[in-house]
Amino acid sequence: MAELIIPSLLETLYMVFFSTIFSLVLGFPLGVLLVITEKGGIWEKPAFYKILDGIINILRSFPFLILMILLFPLSRIIVGKTIGTTATIVPLSIAAAPFVARVIESSLKEVDKGVIELSLSMGATIPQIIFKVLIPEAMPSLILGITLTIINIIGYSAMAGAIGGGGLGDLAIRFGLYGFKTDIMIVSVIIIILLVQGIQFLGNKLAVMINKK
Amino acid sequence: MIKIENLSKKFETNDGEIWPVKNVNLHIKKGEIFGIIGLSGAGKSTLIRCLNRLEEPTKGKIIIDGVDITSLDKNDLRNSRKQIGMIFQHFNLLSQKTVFENIAFPLELEKMDKHIINSKVNRLLNFVELSDKKYAYPSELSGGQKQRVAIARALVNNPKVLLSDEATSALDPKTTDSILKLLNETRDEFGLTIVLITHQMEVVKDICDRVAIMENGEIIETNTALELFRNPKTKTAKTFINSLKSNIVEEEINPKDFGDKVIRLSFLGDSARKPIVSRMIKQFDIEVNILSGNINNLVNTSIGHLILGLSGDDEEIEKAIDYLNKQNVNVEVI
Ligand SMILES: Nc1ncnc2c1ncn2[C@@H]1O[C@H](COP(=O)(O)OP(=O)(O)O)[C@@H](O)[C@H]1O
Ligand SMILES: [Mg+2]
Numbered sequence: 253m254a255e256l257i258i259p260s261l262l263e264t265l266y267m268v269f270f271s272t273i274f275s276l277v278l279g280f281p282l283g284v285l286l287v288i289t290e291k292g293g294i295w296e297k298p299a300f301y302k303i304l305d306g307i308i309n310i311l312r313s314f315p316f317l318i319l320m321i322l323l324f325p326l327s328r329i330i331v332g333k334t335i336g337t338t339a340t341i342v343p344l345s346i347a348a349a350p351f352v353a354r355v356i357e358s359s360l361k362e363v364d365k366g367v368i369e370l371s372l373s374m375g376a377t378i379p380q381i382i383f384k385v386l387i388p389e390a391m392p393s394l395i396l397g398i399t400l401t402i403i404n405i406i407g408y409s410a411m412a413g414a415i416g417g418g419g420l421g422d423l424a425i426r427f428g429l430y431g432f433k434t435d436i437m438i439v440s441v442i443i444i445i446l447l448v449q450g451i452q453f454l455g456n457k458l459a460v461m462i463n464k465k
Numbered sequence: 466m467i468k469i470e471n472l473s474k475k476f477e478t479n480d481g482e483i484w485p486v487k488n489v490n491l492h493i494k495k496g497e498i499f500g501i502i503g504l505s506g507a508g509k510s511t512l513i514r515c516l517n518r519l520e521e522p523t524k525g526k527i528i529i530d531g532v533d534i535t536s537l538d539k540n541d542l543r544n545s546r547k548q549i550g551m552i553f554q555h556f557n558l559l560s561q562k563t564v565f566e567n568i569a570f571p572l573e574l575e576k577m578d579k580h581i582i583n584s585k586v587n588r589l590l591n592f593v594e595l596s597d598k599k600y601a602y603p604s605e606l607s608g609g610q611k612q613r614v615a616i617a618r619a620l621v622n623n624p625k626v627l628l629s630d631e632a633t634s635a636l637d638p639k640t641t642d643s644i645l646k647l648l649n650e651t652r653d654e655f656g657l658t659i660v661l662i663t664h665q666m667e668v669v670k671d672i673c674d675r676v677a678i679m680e681n682g683e684i685i686e687t688n689t690a691l692e693l694f695r696n697p698k699t700k701t702a703k704t705f706i707n708s709l710k711s712n713i714v715e716e717e718i719n720p721k722d723f724g725d726k727v728i729r730l731s732f733l734g735d736s737a738r739k740p741i742v743s744r745m746i747k748q749f750d751i752e753v754n755i756l757s758g759n760i761n762n763l764v765n766t767s768i769g770h771l772i773l774g775l776s777g778d779d780e781e782i783e784k785a786i787d788y789l790n791k792q793n794v795n796v797e798v799i
Contacts, residue, residue: 366557373517374571374622375546384573388561464602465560 256423257439263337264419264447267344267409272402274345275352279401282308282349283356284382294368295378311350316408319347320415340409340417348405355397363389392463399455403448410444420444466658467493467516467626472525474511485511487682489525493660493675498652500669500690501662502705503679509662512679513628516660517549518542530625547571550619550657554631556611558603558618565590565599568617575622589617592654593647609640616647620655627651629661633668645671666705670694670761678702694761694768695731695795709761725776727756728786732794734766741792742771749785751777772799 286304289297311319323343324334333339363386371381387394413421420440428437474486485508493499503509514520516527518534527534529549537545558567566573568589572582590596593613603611612632619627629648633641649672652659663669669676669690676693678686678701686699697703732741746753754774760767775782789796 364557364560366553366555367559369519370551370553370557373519373546373549373551374574375543376574377543380574384570385559389559391561463561465604 253436253439256427256436257420257443260418260420260423260440261443264406264409264421264444267337267340267412267417267419268402268405270341271344271348271405271409272398274341275348275401275405276398278345278349279352280356282353283360284386286353286357287360287386288378288382294372294381308350308353311347312354314347316347317411317415319343320408320412323347335416337418340412340419344405344408344412344417348401348408351404352397352401355401356394359390359393359397360386362393392459392465395459395462396455399451399459402451402455406444406448406451466495466497466530467491467499467660468526468528469493469516470526470528472512472515472527473523474508474515474520475523485682486515486522489682489684491677491684491687493658495658496652496656497674498648498659498661498672500673500676501660501679501684502664502666502669502676503662503701505664507679508682509664509679510630513630513660513662516626516628517546517551547575547622548624549626549628550622550624551628551630552612552615552619552632554634556603556608556615556635558611558614560603563600563602564595564606564614567603567614568621570618571622585621586617589621592620592650593617607640608636609643612636612640612644613647616644616651620651620657623655625658627657627659629659631663632661634663634665638667641665641667642671648672666708669705670709670763672764674764678705690763691733691766691768694763695733709759725779726782727772727774727799728789729797729799730769730771730773730789730794731797732769732771734768735793739792741789741794742773745785745788748788749777749781751775751781751785 282304286301286308287293288295289301289304291298291301293301320343323346324339326346327334327339327342330342331338367385367389368381371385376385409417409419410421410424413419413423414425416422420443424437424440427433428440469489469491472486472489473484476483476485487508489512491499501509501512511520515522516529516534522535525535529545532545534542534545559570562570565586568586569582572585587596590599593616595610595613595617598606598610603614606614615632627648632648633644636644645668648659648661651657661668661673673690675687675689677684678693678699680699680701686693686697686702693702694706697706742753752775754776756772756774758769758771760769775785786796786798
């Protein structure tokens with residue numbers, strides 16, 4: 253069984269790792285943009301905010317599986333194939349990006365307005381406020397947000413397995429559900445649960461550890 | 466140093482427009498500690514925030530050290546803001562940074578050399594007496610210590626002006642005293658001009674050279690702290706003076722209950738040494754009843770108030786009041 257489980261676990265970790273990174277690369281800047289362009293933000297652009305906010309809402313309301321299927325053609329363009337773990341990273345990252353944008357937005361919004369005001373009163377530029385104030389001040393909350401993102405992506409990746417994405421989800425469905433190998437299905441599910449628990453635990457620990465508040 | 470001309474500020478709200486600052490004119494001198502006192506909602510914060518354009522003035526002009534702040538573009542405004550330190554009621558410290566990093570923050574924005582940052586921050590840590598808390602985080606500090614860090618941070622850029630928005634309002638009276646003392650030392654040591662807004666008369670009494678009283682967006686009275694205490698003109702000013710703990714509330718005195726006339730004397734430290742009242746009693750044929758008295762310590766002197774009930778012949782009372790007027794005490798018939 254181990255020779256089935258271990259490669260699948262590695263595939264899952266590989267998918268989750270890169271999807272998290274790429275979804276952060278896409279979603280983090282969007283989250284920052286949401287916060288700075290909203291009304292009362294440090295770079296107020298109400299019209300831009302409304303459009304961005306709308307697009308993110310629309311993307312978020314798509315059922316994940318449908319979004320994945322719609323995005324597979326993009327995988328062909330980017331990685332040259334539509335099947336397998338590498339191909340799954342593309343739709344997974346893009347599908348998770350709007351979620352990441354919201355998570356980052358809500359973390360950054362928790363930063364005390366007074367501190368931003370103070371930075372303005374010291375003559376800080378907008379990039380300085382973003383990188384030296386907003387992000388460092390929100391760091392514990394950002395870490396919890398990123399933890400949540402990783403857990404979400406683990407869930408998404410399991411679903412992606414159903415449409416040929418590889419990983420533990422794929423294994424559970426192919427061998428467990430269709431192949432009537434209940435033991436493999438159970439072990440796969442248990443490993444996914446342990447993964448989620450472990451990441452949540454580490455995320456919480458890290459957030460508490462770095463929080464000086 | 467600071468000239469405010471016809472300054473007005475409008476906010477658009479859901480219930481229409483409001484003008485929290487209306488046609489304010491002030492002239493604040495270099496090296497002065499200038500207080501603006503008013504009740505909550507008077508528009509003080511909006512006014513002081515216009516000075517560094519955290520709020521954009523709607524009308525009027527602000528000139529600080531010869532620079533017309535109101536006409537600056539974004540870049541010049543940012544540079545000018547570095548000359549204007551600001552401290553706040555809730556300190557606004559960076560919670561994830563140490564005391565040292567908080568004070569160094571304005572210098573980091575300038576990308577200043579590490580060695581220079583070190584020496585500047587250490588000097589200020591010394592000045593605010595927090596050298597032992599260098600590596601502490603704000604959550605480990607008391608309110609007074611937090612405000613000291615904020616003051617050090619506001620000073621590290623060597624600003625010409627310090628704006629203080631209710632800097633002592635979240636502090637207990639003892640800590641308030643120590644912060645006010647620090648602000649006073651700051652003015653002397655750094656040659657700063659301080660604009661300070663507050664709703665506490667104690668603050669004005671303890672450190673302000675001059676005071677403006679703000680009500681409904683307007684400055685209704687401006688005077689030296691001394692003159693304000695000696696001879697408040699508006700009802701609001703009187704209310705503020707009476708708010709000091711040691712004062713009695715004049716409205717509660719019914720003149721009918723005490724003799725024919727009730728008068729309120731205000732006298733400065735010097736005249737308090739002369740036995741004015743006893744001489745008055747000897748010289749004129751009147752009865753004197755002392756209703757209340759107190760002394761307030763101001764920056765350089767103290768000012769006393771005495772409320773007396775006088776009874777006797779009208780003419781004698783008139784003469785007695787005349788006599789008091791000549792003794793450099795301020796007399797007001799209540
Ligand atoms: N951003 C804003 N938008 C609308 N109204 C405001 C805003 N800021 C302050 N006000 C209003 O302006 C008035 C003056 O407020 P403020 O300057 O904070 O007074 P103070 O500092 O004297 O208590 C208040 O009525 C307040 O509600
Ligand atoms: Mg205020």
